[in-house]
Amino acid sequence: MAKRYSHSERQQYLDAWKQSGLTKQHYCQQHDLNPATFYYWLKHHRDDATVTVPAAFIPARRVIPANNDADTVTLNLPNGCSVRCLPAQLRAVMQALSLC
DSSP, rough: OOOOOHHHHHHHHHHHHHOOOHHHHHHHTTTTOOOHHHHHHHHHHHHHHTTOOOOOOOOOOOOOOOOOGGGGGEEOTSSSSSEEEEEGGGHHHHHHOOOO
């Protein structure tokens, strides 16, 4: 009668084979395993490993806001130049202008 292996025993054999560096056939010979059985285990292990996991995030879409003058801040500089930016960018613009 053929020996029956538990799921954890099969997994241990597969993990040990991967770490051994041996071919499947040599590993089976060294461990008295039927090569057909070993290939069956490999196939089912791969099928278990290929279960798809749903994505943990939703892809983002880039939205470019419409160029609406009501949404911008305009800075009129003493030299006649004007700088327009979004309110969220105002701090960075002011810091950049202070370096001039």
